[in-house]
Amino acid sequence: MFNMKKNSPEVIKSSYIFNVTKFVSWPIDAFGSDEAPFRIGVFGDKSIELALIETLSGKKINGRAWEVDLYKNTNEIQGCHLIFTTGSNTQQTASLIRHFKNKHVLTIGDNIPHFCESGGMINITGDVPNLGFEISQSALSFAKLEISSGLLDLATII
Amino acid sequence: MQKIKDLSIRTKIIFLIVVISIINTIIASVIYYRTDKKIYNREISEKLLILSKVIGDSNSATILFNDKKSAKEYMSTLKVEKSVEKASIILPDSSIFVSYDKNGVASEMNYPLPLKTDTVLFLAENIIANIPVIFKNDTTAYIRIKYNLDELKVKQDNYFKVIAIILVLTVIIAFILAYFFQKIITQHIFHLHKLMNKISSTKDFSVRSVNNSKDEIGSLSTGFNEMLEQIEKQNNELKRSKQMAEVSLKAKERFLANTTHELRTPLSSIVGITSLLDETPLNDEQKQFLKNIKLSSDHLLSVINDLLEFSKLGSKKLQFEKKKFNIRQSIERLYNSMHYEFQRKNLDFSSDINDNIPQIVIGDDYRLNQIFINLVGNALKFTPQGSIEVYVKKIFENELIIDLEFRIKDTGIGIEKEKQDAIFESFTQENNGTTRKYGGTGLGLAITKQLIELQGGKIRIESEKGKGSTFIFNIPYSKIIVPQVIDNDALNAMSDINILLVDDNPMNLMFTISVLKKGKFKVETAINGLDALKKLSNSDFDIVLCDLHMPEMDGYGLATKIRADGSNKIKNIPIIAVTAAATIDEINRCFNVGMNDYLIKPFEREDLISKVLYLTKKTKNTDND
Known part of the structure; x- marks a missing residue:
């Protein structure tokens, strides 16, 4: 198996992503059934995918099993609940945001400038260990996602 | 606790x-x-x-x-x-x-x-x-x-403050409520207690406790009432029984008196006729019969006399004289009257009268003689051999009274200790056999005891079976005021004595005034007590002589008023009662109301003067002290 360093930025970010899911609730119809898994889509490096799998192993997200998939193309994405994008490709990010704008999908950007301004929901800012958040409440509410005030208090609201 | x-x-x-x-x-x-x-x-x-x-x-x-x-x-x-x-x-x-x-x-x-x-x-x-x-x-x-x-x-902190306040309030409220509520219980108890005290002090058992409650105090109250009812009932029964007993006792005494009187009359005839018969010529046998009749009738007469005396004592009709008499002469007379008896039984008689006993005292000579005859007669009866001795000594003396103790000592059969109290009771002798052997009614000692006690004395016996008996009794006698030598010189030498003479009878007044003519007596008269009081308040007197029975205010009333006088002016003035009615009750009453002495009419001149001199001198000396 792939071996990860414990405090690597990928691992920390993975745990941030996992923790964020705890503060966000999805509408019931975002899932096909009660047993339907929570699906995470990753746009970016393989390393972050592996870190996520590592972090989530043995855990459940909001009481559901999970799946993590690595995508290269917006069109390939099917039935995800959370998209994490490292944002190396601005064009791609913009189309991604547009694509999932009203589809109950939480979009998290990895320190992408103007991510929230351009319609992204949560942007993890700063460098490890001084990480922070930017949150766009309007984007979240547009996607019918609810976010807990605990997380909002820590974040910069865009 | x-x-x-x-x-x-x-x-x-x-x-x-x-x-x-x-x-x-x-x-x-x-x-x-x-x-x-x-x-x-x-x-x-x-x-x-x-x-x-x-x-x-x-x-x-x-x-x-x-x-x-x-x-x-x-x-x-x-x-x-x-x-x-x-x-x-x-x-x-x-x-x-x-x-x-x-x-x-x-x-x-x-x-x-x-x-x-x-x-x-x-x-x-x-x-x-x-x-x-x-x-x-x-x-x-x-x-x-x-x-x-x-x-x-x-x-x-707040909690303890509140608790403290609650405690204080509790004590105050509990105390106030308890003070009022305790009355529910205690008022009945106090009521009972008060009632009880009332009954103790008034002896009125007709009162009842009023309590209708059905609790323990209620039943206590009911029990108390029932008890009172019982007591009242018993009291009434006792009273009735007592009255009945008194009535029947009186009837008995009256019957006894009447009977003895009725017996004496025919017996006197028997005795008299026996004496007459004795003077007629009779043969020896007849003389012997006659002697027996005389002996028996004499004995019967003495028994009847005893009974009569006893019935008089019971009905309290007895009166004692206050007469001068000589004790030594009384004892001499006693011996003389029993001389033959002593000789017949071959018994010695001796008497010892203490020298410090005055020749003359005032009292009832006749009753003393009767007591002597009873006791000496008794001693004679129960003494087969030896002697009978009579001792007289003084045990108390003051200005007015001398208390004499008499002992009659025999060498007779004596009396057992256990029986010694009983012999003074009526109809009791040492045992029933005694009567058969020695005769007598068993009344002698009872009469003697009463005679002594009615004169203010007491009797007791010291005796041992077989070793003789000693009867000891005392009688307080009035002392005679030693008559002063009253001659003209003495009378002239003395200072004036102001006498207030109170009597409603002019003849009596005249007589007394005539008696007081000699000597420096200044006599004023008053006709009754009220008059006397008026005169006493107007001028000074040294002594009051007063009759007892007078209209408006009698002698007793006058003496009472004088002794109760608030001003002290006349309170201590000597008073002599001058009376013709010399019953013992009246004389006692004289002393009770505060009179100093009495004279029985008709009186001797020397008696009056010596009493007047004695009392005025005495009071004057007291005044000078």
């Missing part, structure tokens, strides 16, 4: 009620305090739990995202909770995430609490809570809070 026992029922009831109230209040207070403490502890536990939850919930994001700055800000909001001394968020790996201190001093909380317990610990000085923060089913951290007891202390 004894002190409590001795308290009045009223005090006991009040004391009990107050003490019980205090105990109740204390018990209630303790229970209330403990319950309240429990409730407070639960409330504190819940409060700390909620506080921890709030802290945990608010900080779930800060913990998860390791945002210490935000966490600190959250924690600083604890400032509004003044009782929170310290608070910490501790991560599952036991490292402290953030700490809060009320005074801003960051210091570790060193309490030996296992981190992972959900506990609220109540310590002496504070309360420690250790509560896990659970977020989405995961324990993300632990909240540890140190909570001070300021609030509790204030609460306790």
Whole structure:
């Protein structure tokens, strides 16, 4: 198996992503059934995918099993609940945001400038260990996602 | 404990009620305090739990995202909770995430609490809570809070103040209520008690306790009433029995007196005719018969005389004379009258009269003789051989009275100790055989005892079976005032004596005035008590001579008024009663109302003058002292 360093930025970010899911609730119809898994889509490096799998192993997200998939193309994405994008490709990010704008999908950007301004929901800012958040409440509410005030208090609201 | 026992029922009831109230209040207070403490502890536990939850919930994001700055800000909001001394968020790996201190001093909380317990610990000085923060089913951290007891202390202070006030109020209210309620119980007891006292003092058993209650005091009251009823009934029965007994006793005495009188008349004839018959020529046998008849009739006469005397004593009709007599002569006469008896039984007689006994005393010579005859006769009867001795000595003397003790000592058969009291009772001799052997009615000693006691004396016996008896009795006699030599010189030498003579009979007045002519007596007269009082207030007198029976105010009334005089002017003036009615009752009454002496009309001139001189001199001497 792939071996990860414990405090690597990928691992920390993975745990941030996992923790964020705890503060966000999805509408019931975002899932096909009660047993339907929570699906995470990753746009970016393989390393972050592996870190996520590592972090989530043995855990459940909001009481559901999970799946993590690595995508290269917006069109390939099917039935995800959370998209994490490292944002190396601005064009791609913009189309991604547009694509999932009203589809109950939480979009998290990895320190992408103007991510929230351009319609992204949560942007993890700063460098490890001084990480922070930017949150766009309007984007979240547009996607019918609810976010807990605990997380909002820590974040910069865009 | 004894002190409590001795308290009045009223005090006991009040004391009990107050003490019980205090105990109740204390018990209630303790229970209330403990319950309240429990409730407070639960409330504190819940409060700390909620506080921890709030802290945990608010900080779930800060913990998860390791945002210490935000966490600190959250924690600083604890400032509004003044009782929170310290608070910490501790991560599952036991490292402290953030700490809060009320005074801003960051210091570790060193309490030996296992981190992972959900506990609220109540310590002496504070309360420690250790509560896990659970977020989405995961324990993300632990909240540890140190909570001070300021609030509790204030609460306790207030509590004890309130308890103190309640206790004081309880005592006051309990006392006031007890004071009024105890009357429900005690008023009946006091009522009974008062009634009892009333009955003791008035001896009126007709009163009843009024209490209709059905409790124990009610039944006590009923019992008390029943008891009173019984007593009253018994009293009435006793009274009736006593009256009946008195009536029947009187009837008996009257019957006895009448019978003895009726017996004496024919017996006198028998005795008289026997004497006449004795003077007629008779042969020896007839003379012997006649002698026997005489002996028997003499004996019968003495028995009848005894009975008559006894019946007189019983009906209290006896009176004693106050006459001058010579004791030595009385004893001589006694011996003379019994001379033959002594000779016949070959007994010696001797008498010893103490030299300090005056020749003449005043009293009843006849009764003394009767007593002597009874006692000496008795001694003669029961003394087969030896002697009978009579001793007289003085046992008491003052200015008016000389008390003489007489002893009649024989060498006879004596009397057993156990029987000695009984022989003075009527119809009692030492034993029934005695009558058969020695004769007599058994009344002699009873009569003797009564005669002595009616004269103010007492009789007793000292005796031993077989060794003789001594009868000892005493009688107080009046002393004769030693007559002064009254010659003209003496009368001339003395100072004037002012006499007030009170009598309603002019003849008596004249006689007395004539008696007082010799000597320097100044006599004024008054015709009754009222007149005398008027004269006494107008001028000075040395002595009052007064008749007893006068109209308007008699002699007794006058003496009473004089002795009760408030001004002291005449209060101590000597008074001599001059009376023709010399019964013992009247003479006693004279002394009772405060008179100093009495004279029985017709009186001797020397008697009057010597009494007047004696009393005026005496009072004058007293005045001079």
